[in-house]
Amino acid sequence: MKPFLTYVICSVSVLLLKPTAAYPRSGLELGGSRARRHTTCREDQYQHGGLCCLKCEAGKYVKSPCTKPETKGQCEECDYNTYIEHENNLNRCFTCKQCRSDQEIVRPCTHTQDTTCQCKSGRFCHIDQACEVCKKCSRCAEDEVIVRNCTSTTNTECKKIQNKSDSAPVIAVVVVSFIVLLAGIIVVFVCKKKLPTDCLRNRPDRIKVEEDIQTAEDEETQRSITTNLILPQHLVRAKSSSVAEDKRKILSESLSSSASNSQHSLTGLLTPASQASPVVPDQHHRREDEPLAKLVPVNDDESLKRCFDLFEELDVDYHKRFFRQLEISDNIIKSKESLPYEDRIHELLNFWVEKEGKGASLNALLQALIVLNQRRTAEIIHQKALDSGHYHLPM
Numbered sequence: 001m002k003p004f005l006t007y008v009i010c011s012v013s014v015l016l017l018k019p020t021a022a023y024p025r026s027g028l029e030l031g032g033s034r035a036r037r038h039t040t041c042r043e044d045q046y047q048h049g050g051l052c053c054l055k056c057e058a059g060k061y062v063k064s065p066c067t068k069p070e071t072k073g074q075c076e077e078c079d080y081n082t083y084i085e086h087e088n089n090l091n092r093c094f095t096c097k098q099c100r101s102d103q104e105i106v107r108p109c110t111h112t113q114d115t116t117c118q119c120k121s122g123r124f125c126h127i128d129q130a131c132e133v134c135k136k137c138s139r140c141a142e143d144e145v146i147v148r149n150c151t152s153t154t155n156t157e158c159k160k161i162q163n164k165s166d167s168a169p170v171i172a173v174v175v176v177s178f179i180v181l182l183a184g185i186i187v188v189f190v191c192k193k194k195l196p197t198d199c200l201r202n203r204p205d206r207i208k209v210e211e212d213i214q215t216a217e218d219e220e221t222q223r224s225i226t227t228n229l230i231l232p233q234h235l236v237r238a239k240s241s242s243v244a245e246d247k248r249k250i251l252s253e254s255l256s257s258s259a260s261n262s263q264h265s266l267t268g269l270l271t272p273a274s275q276a277s278p279v280v281p282d283q284h285h286r287r288e289d290e291p292l293a294k295l296v297p298v299n300d301d302e303s304l305k306r307c308f309d310l311f312e313e314l315d316v317d318y319h320k321r322f323f324r325q326l327e328i329s330d331n332i333i334k335s336k337e338s339l340p341y342e343d344r345i346h347e348l349l350n351f352w353v354e355k356e357g358k359g360a361s362l363n364a365l366l367q368a369l370i371v372l373n374q375r376r377t378a379e380i381i382h383q384k385a386l387d388s389g390h391y392h393l394p395m
Contacts, residue, residue: 044087045070048065048066048073048089049065051067051068052069053073054071055087055088055089056087056088056089058084058085058088058112059078059083059084059110059111059112060076060078060084061075061076061078061084061088061090061093062088062089062090062091063075063076065089078093078111079093081109082094082095082096082111083096083110083111084112085112085113085114093111094114096109096114096115097109097115099115099117100133100134101327102133102134103119103120103134104117104118104121104324104325105117105324108330119134119152119153120134121371121372121373122137122371123135123137124152125152126153135155137150137156138150138158139156140156141158144158145158145161146158292366292367292379292382293382293393293394294393294394295366295382295393296391296393296394297391298389298390298391298392299390301353301360303362303390303391304353304360304361305349305353307362307384307390308346308349308350309342311365311381312342313380314374315374319345321372322368322369322374323348323352325371325372326368328348328351328352328355332348332351349365362391365381366382
């Protein structure tokens with residue numbers, strides 16, 4: 001009985017385990033496709049349908065993937081005004097960036113690089129900030145100097161002017177005044193410590209006063225001796241008192257005169273500084289800030305087109321910037337490069353007139369030149385337009 005039960009249990013176990021053993025065998029049959037799904041491609045490749053295809057080079061996109069491993073599919077060059085900078089497996093190119101009206105093109109868009117823009121001359125935008133709009137460059141005040149000019153990414157830097165030539169006389173007057181005042185204080189302090197006659201002896205301008213007083217004393221002494229022999233004693237005492245009083249008056253007048261002279265000298269030194277007129281900065285009105293007088297056409301659009309010849313005087317290095325200022329795309333400007341310079345100017349100006357319509361005017365063209373710091377050229381064209389009779393000033 002036991003052998004039979006053992007046989008039954010083994011048979012059942014084999015039957016239960018048999019379906020499970022089928023999965024590995026099925027996996028072997030599908031092993032090729034599973035291996036292809038988990039294949040790792042190199043950096044210059046991409047996976048498509050289990051195959052590793054080579055990427056398209058910069059400036060091209062994948063129009064159709066490869067059908068054999070380690071090969072490229074059909075790569076198509078980017079269309080006009082689109083680009084791709086690196087190797088890729090993209091199915092389309094990116095659209096080129098368009099510069100704003102307050103910007104100019106530094107590097108035009110190609111199939112392998114995007115457009116590079118920067119703020120126009122006279123405007124800036126900090127490189128570490130989101131450049132949503134270009135700000136106008138600051139101008140230094142009359143009492144300032146330019147430390148660093150404005151660029152497309154930095155504003156103008158100014159510094160106050162320190163006029164050393166104006167401050168030197170004031171400093172000298174203050175120093176001299178301080179020395180004179182200090183000397184006066186020292187003299188007064190010394191005179192308080194000494195007798196009045198000692199102060200007189202120490203001052204050169206009072207030597208003569210001292211000598212006069214000494215002479216008067218000697219003469220009085222001589223007269224006193226003579227008088228003592230003749231006059232009574234009480235008259236001699238009265239005379240001596242009168243002489244002493246006269247001596248005190250002379251000394252007092254001398255001190256008052258000296259103090260008055262010192263005060264007058266000190267006042268004379270301080271007067272130039274106190275009466276100096278304030279420095280008024282020169283308020284010159286800059287010619288560059290004056291707008292050109294508005295011109296009135298004699299025959300509307302016909303007058304404007306007859307003045308196109310005048311713009312042939314525009315510097316060849318500025319003509320692209322000039323037409324970009326008029327918001328003509330770089331592609332249009334580039335399309336006219338095969339023409340002679342004069343024909344190129346006329347073609348682009350005609351395009352601008354058609355684009356602007358009624359808004360086109362010679363005044364707008366002159367203003368564009370001024371924005372580009374070509375004021376001299378604008379003035380010449382302005383005057384020639386008047387001389388030709390196609391324009392006149394407002395009545």
